[in-house]
Amino acid sequence: MKIIIAGAYAIGTHLAKLLSRNDQDIVLIDEDEERLNNVTGDYDLMTVHASPSSVKALKNAGTGNADLYIGVTPDENMNMNSCIMAKALGAKKTVAKVNNYEFMEPELKNLFGKVGIDSLIYPENLAAYDIVNGLKMSWVRQRWDVHNGALVMLGIKLRETCEILNEPLKDLCKPESPYHIVAVKRGDETIIPRGDDVLKIYDMAYFMTTRNYIPYIRKIVGKEHYVDVKNVMVMGGGNTAIRAVQMMPEYMNAKILEDDERRCEQINELIDTDKVMVINGDGRDIPLLIEEGVKNTQAFVALTGNAETNILACLTAKRLGVRKTIAMVENIDYVKMAESLDIGTIINKKAIAASHIYQMMLDSDVKNTRFLMTANADVAEFTAQEGSKVTKKKVYELGLPHGTTIGGLVRNGEGHLVSGGSQIEAGDIVVVFCHNINMSKIEKFFN
Template structure:
């Protein structure tokens, strides 16, 4: 597959490294040669110092025969214009990163598609969705809903209150049980569990279940004492904070702490219709946090542009009794450190955006590809076509690659957990969880 990436910034560099693992033919374009050094010398790609709004440069990059053109520079207009040019030259699919919430309205998708922009990516909105999913359930590190919650994946940190520790999987989640454990993150290792594997204290376990059994999962993992989130404190008033507040459930009350006075005035204007109190101050100031009621706050969300600040602020909030903390960590090198410090949910916008772009390079009917940084694994929703390999035999006889498991499926709007005897049907939405498996290898089962 021929892929062109415009912009060697955070998302572009991350995508180049991610896609190079698939051994794709990749060209990265940027007007500043120094930015290419952020990709790394060990990545097998071609770099081109040129503007993606130049027709000649696009031709030299191979846009006339490219399968996918990805524009992820900080300039929204440049991204969209270069997508229009690439599509006109013959590129099959195009993706543009944007920062205007108006453009992502569902009724505008066809409009932009006709212009030549196949897909729009708004990282702040994607991050806000993940943040709010986490806030809705204070006891969960990560939540992923499929088909409006017909199937739900929950990432849960296990403590001493968990009732299913140290027991083989075959005893705790058999074919008749209302959940499957599809993966376990233990220290630096990710485990796709078999029947003899056991859960241990401090594991991050990924449960696949249906919406009606979420309370049951909450009970067995010993999280019933966690209070639901009502009061939220956000440190940092950037675009991600704005999108989070605008899409937050109405029953939540939120305070935003922002150091810049002019930005506070702007936030008051942007969020005048929301239940948000804007506070001019430093979220690292303990006296300010106490004054603003941190001890009566159920969730603390750190969204400044500095990863270290966000991590330290969440650690402080934890020490002051806040159960649910969320930290935006844009430096991927810090993600494992943040996880080891047990600060709570970690948000990385470039990883979230890359996951959504990644699914466009697959030929199968696939939706909602997500890269789970903490588990170093991928989860995706595949829809098998008529006659595909995955529909020919029971799951246990499919010969699935090591490191891949099927957690569940949605059929006619109803979520179903999958056992070895399950027969998958064409049109099912099938949840696939994989670790160290090429996604191209997996999609062959669904074509």
């Protein structure tokens, strides 16, 4: 598959990393030679030093034969215009990153499609969705809904109160059990567990279950004492913060702390001020936090453009007794540090946006895919095709690559967990967890 990425910035380089693992034919276009040089040593791709707005550059990059053209520069006009040109030159599918939420209105989809832009990506909206999902379940670090919630994957940090520590998984995850543990992150290591593996304190365990068993999972991991989130403090009044407070359910109240007075005025014009209070101040100011009721707040969300500020603010909030903290960490280099400090949920817009685009390059019928940055792994929903390899044998007989596990499947809209003796049928939507595996190797089982 030939993929052209315009923009060697954060999203483009992260996307190149994901795609290069799958031996794709990747071309990266950027007008800054230094940015291109920073990428070429790490990934298997070709670079073109030119502006994505140049028709000549697009032709030289082979856009006419491209299966997917992706515009992810910081300039939304360049992204959209280059997608229009790429489509006219023969690219099969185009996607553009935009900074204006108005472009995401459903009625505009056909309009953009007619001019040559097949899909739009608004990273702030994707990040806001993840943030609100995290707030709805204060005891969960990561949540991923499969097929509209028929199955749910929960990433949970295990503490002393967990009831299932140090027991072999073969005794915990039986065929009749209401959950499967599909992966474990232990320190820097990601484990696709086997029957003799055990869970240890401070592991990040990924559970696959159905919605009705979420309370049971909460009990066995010892998180029943975590209070539900009703009051939220948000530090930073950028677009991600605006989208997040607009998505919050009715029962949540939010305060936005923004140190730019002019931005505070703009925020007041954009949001429902009956539900959200905007405060002009610095979220690292401890007396201010106390004055604004941080001790009666169940969640603190740090969304400034500075990773260090967000990490420090979350640590401060934890010291003041806030149980749930979420930090936006845009610098990939800081993600591991943030994890080691145990600050809570980490949001990285570039990784979220790249994951969203990533699924477009998969050949088989893939409904959804997600790169879990914390676990350095992929989770994908594959649809089993008639006559495909997965429908001919039971799961334990399939010979799936090492580092792969099937977490569950959705059949006729209903979620089911999968064991070794399960039989996958044509039309089933199957959730596959992959660590250090070329996704094309998994696709072959479903085509």
